[in-house]
Amino acid sequence: MARILLVDDDRTIRDSLELILSYEGHELVQAPDGDEALRRIGQALPELVLLDVVMPGRSGLEVLEEIQTSHPEVVVIMVTGHGDDATAIAATRKGAFDFIRKPLERDRLLVSVRNALRHSGMRREIFDRYRIVGESAALRRMLADVDRVAPTEAMVLITGENGTGKELVARRIQVLSARRDGPFVEVNCAAIPRELIESELFGHVKGSFTGADRDKTGKFEQAQHGTLFLDEVGDMGLESQAKVLRVLEQRTVERVGGSRPIRLDVRVVAATNKDLEQEMREGRFREDLYHRLNVVPIRVPPLRERIEDVPLLVEYFLEDACLRNGVRPRPRITPAAHEALKAKSWSGNVRELRNFVERLVILRPRPVMDADAIEASTGRGTESVWQEVLETSSFEEFKEKSERLFLEHKLATFHWNITRTADALGMQRSHLYKKIDRLGLRRAARGGGENGTPVA
Numbered sequence: 001m002a003r004i005l006l007v008d009d010d011r012t013i014r015d016s017l018e019l020i021l022s023y024e025g026h027e028l029v030q031a032p033d034g035d036e037a038l039r040r041i042g043q044a045l046p047e048l049v050l051l052d053v054v055m056p057g058r059s060g061l062e063v064l065e066e067i068q069t070s071h072p073e074v075v076v077i078m079v080t081g082h083g084d085d086a087t088a089i090a091a092t093r094k095g096a097f098d099f100i101r102k103p104l105e106r107d108r109l110l111v112s113v114r115n116a117l118r119h120s121g122m123r124r125e126i127f128d129r130y131r132i133v134g135e136s137a138a139l140r141r142m143l144a145d146v147d148r149v150a151p152t153e154a155m156v157l158i159t160g161e162n163g164t165g166k167e168l169v170a171r172r173i174q175v176l177s178a179r180r181d182g183p184f185v186e187v188n189c190a191a192i193p194r195e196l197i198e199s200e201l202f203g204h205v206k207g208s209f210t211g212a213d214r215d216k217t218g219k220f221e222q223a224q225h226g227t228l229f230l231d232e233v234g235d236m237g238l239e240s241q242a243k244v245l246r247v248l249e250q251r252t253v254e255r256v257g258g259s260r261p262i263r264l265d266v267r268v269v270a271a272t273n274k275d276l277e278q279e280m281r282e283g284r285f286r287e288d289l290y291h292r293l294n295v296v297p298i299r300v301p302p303l304r305e306r307i308e309d310v311p312l313l314v315e316y317f318l319e320d321a322c323l324r325n326g327v328r329p330r331p332r333i334t335p336a337a338h339e340a341l342k343a344k345s346w347s348g349n350v351r352e353l354r355n356f357v358e359r360l361v362i363l364r365p366r367p368v369m370d371a372d373a374i375e376a377s378t379g380r381g382t383e384s385v386w387q388e389v390l391e392t393s394s395f396e397e398f399k400e401k402s403e404r405l406f407l408e409h410k411l412a413t414f415h416w417n418i419t420r421t422a423d424a425l426g427m428q429r430s431h432l433y434k435k436i437d438r439l440g441l442r443r444a445a446r447g448g449g450e451n452g453t454p455v456a
Contacts, residue, residue: 001024001025001026001117002027002047002048002120003027003028003029003044003045003046003047003048004021004026004028004046004047004048004050004113005028005029005030005031005037005041005044005046005048005049006018006021006028006029006031006050007030007031007032007037007050007052007060007063008032008050008052008055008079009032009033009055009056011032013052013104014032016104017050017104018030020106020109024110026113029044029046033055033057034055034058034059034060034062034063035057037051037063038063038066038067038070041070041071042070042071046074047120047121048075048076048116048117049067049074049075050077050079051064051067051076051077051078052078052079053078053080053087054080054081060078060080061087061090061091061094064076064094064095064096065094068094068095068151068176069147072095072127072175072176073120073123073124073127075116075117075119076095076097077096077097077098077116078096078098078099078100079101079102079104080099080101080102081101081103092178093178094151094178095151095178095180097112097115097119098112098115098116119181123175123180126175130168130171130172131316132168132169132172133312133313133316134306134309134312134313135308135309136301136307136308136309138305138306139301139306142169142298142299142300142301143172145296145298146169146173146176146298147176149173150173150174150176150177151178153267154295154296155248155267155268155269155270155292155293155294156173156269156270156295156296156297156298157233157271157293157294157296157297157298158269158272158298158299158300159271159272159273159297159298159299159300160273161273161300161302161349162348162349162351163303163348163349164300164301164302164303164349164350165349165350166231166271166273167186167229167231167271169298169300170184170229170231170271171184173227173269174226177227177267179225179226179227179267182223182224182226182227183222183223183224183227184226184229185219185222185223185226185228185229186229186231187201187228187231188231188415188417189230189231189232189233189234189235189236190231190232190235190415191414191417194237197236197237197240198240198243198256199216199218199256200218201218201219201220201240201244201247202218202243202247202253202254202255203215203217203218203220203221203255203256204255204257205255205256205257208255208256208257208258209256212257218255220264220266221262221264223266224265224266225265225266226266226267227267227268227269228266228267228269229269230268230269230270230271230293231271232271232272232273233271233272233293234272234273234274234276234279234284235272235274238284238286241285241289242286247264248289248292248293251263251264268293270293276290276294277290303349303350303353304345304346307342308342310338310341310342310353311333311341311342313353313354314341314353315333317353317354317358318330318331318333318361321357321358321362322361324442325361325362325440327361327362329367331365331366331367331368331369332367332368333369334368334370334371336370336371337369337373337374339371340375341353341374356377359377360373360374360377362401363377364376400439403435404439404441407432407435407436407441410424410425411441418432
C-alpha cells in the first residue's frame with residue numbers, strides 16, 4: 001500500500017498507530033523524535049508522515065518546516081494531545097495536510113490517512129511532471145532562492161531567456177507554498193490580443209461590449225486562493241499595465257463593464273524574457289509596476305551556464321520521448337555522445353535540447369547513439385530535416401512525419417494557442433485537437449505548459 005513514518009516520543013502511541021495501519025496493509029517506519037525522523041525520511045522515502053507536535057528537542061512544527069524544505073513532496077499529518085486552534089492554523093499554514101487530536105479515533109485516523117495518501121499521489125505526480133532536472137552550481141543557487149521565497153506570499157519576477165524553464169520555476173513556487181492545493185492559472189500575455197487582455201484578466205459582464213453575450217470570469221478570479229502566473233509580462237500594453245498595477249495595489253478587481261469590486265486572495269508570479277529595465281528606459285514598461293512585481297527577482301540560468309547538466313537532461317528527455325512515442329528498447333547514449341552534446345551551442349536552451357532529443361528518437365532511432373550519430377543530427381537546417389522525412393520507407397510514414405513537423409511548427413509559431421493556430425490553418429479547433437491527440441503532440445516546454453511534459 002504505502003510507506004508511512006510515525007514520529008512520536010511515546011512508544012505506546014507509535015506501536016498503537018503501527019498496529020492500526022499495518023492491518024490496512026501499510027509499511028510502517030518509526031522515529032522517537034524530530035532528528036531521527038528527518039534521518040529516516042531520507043532513508044525510507046515515505047509517502048506520508050504522522051508527526052507529533054510536542055516532542056523533546058525539535059518541536060513537530062519545526063520538523064514540519066524542515067520536511068517542507070527538504071522533502072516537499074511528502075505529505076504530513078500533525079498529531080497532538082496539546083493542540084489548540086492556533087496550533088492547528090499554524091500547522092496548516094506551514095503545509096500540514098491535516099491536524100488530528102489525541103486520543104486518536106480509529107475511523108477519523110483512517111479517513112485522514114486515506115485522503116492524505118490520495119493527495120500524496122497527486123502531489124508526487126505534479127513534482128514528477130514539473131521536475132527541474134540538473135545538479136549544476138548555477139541551478140542549485142537558483143533553486144535555493146526559489147525554495148526560500150516559495151513558502152512566503154511575496155511576488156516574484158522570473159527572468160530568463162526563451163526555453164530556460166521559467167514556468168517550471170513558477171510551478172515549483174506554487175507547489176512549495178501554502179497555496180499548493182489552490183489553482184495555478186497561467187496567462188501568456190504575448191498570446192492574447194491587446195484588445196482582449198483586460199477581458200481575459202479581469203473578466204467582463206454581459207453586454208459590456210460587442211460579443212459579450214454572457215458574464216465571464218477573469219484569470220484573477222479564477223486564481224482565487226492560488227497563484228496567477230503572468231507569463232511574458234513584458235509584452236503587456238501600457239494601458240493594461242496600469243490596470244494590473246491598480247489590481248495589485250488594491251487587491252480587488254472589477255470586471256469590464258461591472259461596478260462591483262471583487263476582493264482577491266491571489267499570489268502573482270510574473271515572468272519575462274525581456275530586459276524590463278531597458279523597457280522602462282524606452283517607455284514601454286511602467287516603473288511602478290516593475291517595482292511592484294520585482295519584490296523577489298529569480299533569474300533562470302541559460303543552458304550555457306549549466307552545461308554540466310546536459311547529460312542528465314538528455315537522459316531524462318530520452319526516456320520521456322521513448323515512452324510517449326512507443327520507442328523500445330530505449331536507445332543508449334554513449335559518454336562520447338554526451339560530450340558531443342555538451343559541446344554544442346544550444347541557443348534555444350533546454351527547449352531546443354528537448355526537441356533535439358525527441359527528433360533524434362523519432363527520425364534516427366538507433367540502439368546506441370554515439371558521437372557520430374549526434375554530429376549527423378545536429379546543426380541541420382530545415383532542408384536536412386525534410387530530407388530525412390523524404391527518406392522514409394513508406395508513404396504512410398512520410399505522411400505522418402511530415403504532418404507532425406508541420407503542425408509542431410505551426411503550434412509553436414502561435415505559442416500553442418489552439419484557436420489562432422486553427423484559424424491560420426483554416427481548420428476547426430476540434431479537428432486540430434484530434435490531430436494533436438492522434439500524433440501525440442505535446443507542447444515543447446517553455447519550461448512547461450499545456451499538453452507538455454515540461455522540464456528545465
